[in-house]
Amino acid sequence: MPATESVVLFVVDGMRPDGLQQAPTPNADKLVRDGASTFTARTVMPSSTLPCHTSLFRGVPSERHGVTTNTWSPPVRAVPSIIDVVHREGGMTASFYNWEQLRDLSDPGSLNASFYVDNCGDPGGDTQIAEAAAAHMERAMPTFSFVYFGRTDIVGHDTGWMSEQYIDAIGGADDALGIVLGAVREDTTVILTADHGGHDKTHGTTAPEDMTIPWIMRGPDTPAGDTIDAQVDIIDTPATICALLGIAPSDQWTGKVVREAISG
Numbered sequence: 001m002p003a004t005e006s007v008v009l010f011v012v013d014g015m016r017p018d019g020l021q022q023a024p025t026p027n028a029d030k031l032v033r034d035g036a037s038t039f040t041a042r043t044v045m046p047s048s049t050l051p052c053h054t055s056l057f058r059g060v061p062s063e064r065h066g067v068t069t070n071t072w073s074p075p076v077r078a079v080p081s082i083i084d085v086v087h088r089e090g091g092m093t094a095s096f097y098n099w100e101q102l103r104d105l106s107d108p109g110s111l112n113a114s115f116y117v118d119n120c121g122d123p124g125g126d127t128q129i130a131e132a133a134a135a136h137m138e139r140a141m142p143t144f145s146f147v148y149f150g151r152t153d154i155v156g157h158d159t160g161w162m163s164e165q166y167i168d169a170i171g172g173a174d175d176a177l178g179i180v181l182g183a184v185r186e187d188t189t190v191i192l193t194a195d196h197g198g199h200d201k202t203h204g205t206t207a208p209e210d211m212t213i214p215w216i217m218r219g220p221d222t223p224a225g226d227t228i229d230a231q232v233d234i235i236d237t238p239a240t241i242c243a244l245l246g247i248a249p250s251d252q253w254t255g256k257v258v259r260e261a262i263s264g
Contacts, residue, residue, distance in 0.1 A: 004189040004219050004244045008137075008145045008180065009082075009237070011056070012173045013049060013099070013120075014153030014203065015194035017214040019162060023170035027178040028216065031192055035218030036226040036261035043196045043234045047203050047210040049153065050101050052195035052234060057081040057105045057146075059238040059253030072104040080250045082238040083144065084110045089247045091143030096133040098125050099150045112142065120150030123172070130176035134183035141188065143245065147180055149173040153198070161198035161209065189219025189244050191237065217261045219244065228260045 012020075017039035020028060031037070044055045044062050046069075054067040058079040062068055066075045083093050083106035094113040095105070098120040115132045119125030126149040133147045155169040177192070184190065193216065199209040215232045221244065235255035242249040243257045 004187060004221060006141050006143050006145070006185070006188045007219075007241050007244055008147060008184055008188060008190050009241070010177060010180070010190065010192045011053070011146070011148050012152050012170065012177075012192070012194050013148065013150045014156045014161070014196060014198050015170055015173070015214065016161060016197040016209060017212055019152075019167060019170050019197075020214050022162075023167045023174065025171060025174035027174050027181055028192060031190060031216050031218045032225075034224050035190075035216060035222045036228050036258075037214065037216040038228040038232050039212075039214050041193065041213045041215035041232040041234065043194075043211055043213050045206060045211070047196040047205065049099065049195055053102060053105060056193075056195060056234050056237055057083065059235050059250065059255040061235060061254070064254070070101055072101060079252045081106045081110070082241050083146070085238070085242065085247065085250055086144040086245065087111070089245075091245070091247075092140070093144050094133075094136060094142040095146045095148075096129050096136075097146070097148035097150070098129050099148065102148060105146070121154045123151070126151050126173055126176040127179065130179035133180045137180070137183040141185055144241065149176055156198045156203075157201050160201050161203075187220050189217065189222065191241070192216040193234070193237065195234070215258075217258070221262050223261075223263050226260065228258065230258070230260055232258055 087110040159165040194213040
């Protein structure tokens with residue numbers, strides 16, 4: 001299977017697919033045109049930020065990893081994250097985020113670089129995260145990078161999912177996305193997704209608005225303009241990243257490789 005030199009995983013917290021499609025998002029739109037995408041990917045229950053991110057990184061549903069609230073609790077039977085796996089294979093890893101509870105997405109010692117600022121409630125918070133990520137990638141491109149933008153979720157809770165302010169926040173996240181994309185190499189694979197959606201001023205339920213997320217991938221091994229027909233689940237992301245990097249996935253992960261997004 002083809003391999004890429006580096007992967008950047010972008011997560012926009014609480015970004016619904018229909019919100020992404022309504023917002024002014026030229027950078028995300030270009031990823032869709034140049035890559036493979038689905039707007040019907042599924043997250044896990046409870047559809048809340050830390051449980052969903054734990055599944056996104058550790059490749060198993062919440063009943064396996066045991067994180068069911070936004071407070072971290074170590075699992076009885078540990079499951080490695082994509083950061084742990086890449087680092088153990090000798091890859092360089094980095095994380096850029098503005099919601100502190102995401103500090104436990106990997107084991108201690110697995111990150112070569114980490115940047116955190118408590119600013120996801122600030123209008124310019126995602127931009128600051130993006131600028132830090134771009135500056136680091138221009139110096140030395142990690143094998144795997146995680147870039148998280150948290151303001152969209154804050155605005156959703158404050159003004160409601162699909163409100164004018166929420167749509168504007170997605171547009172702001174796209175601006176931040178563009179800053180980082182300007183720093184990545186052409187041979188880098190980019191994945192853009194969300195942890196969960198939302199409805200009214202909340203999320204965490206089995207409602208389709210909460211459970212449905214976008215999943216977009218663009219890279220040298222990705223067919224351009226492809227719509228992914230198969231069901232994509234949030235837990236499929238780690239195995240797919242390993243396939244792209246040409247490394248073995250954890251045998252504890254239950255997610256599959258999104259093969260439609262990889263040519264050859």
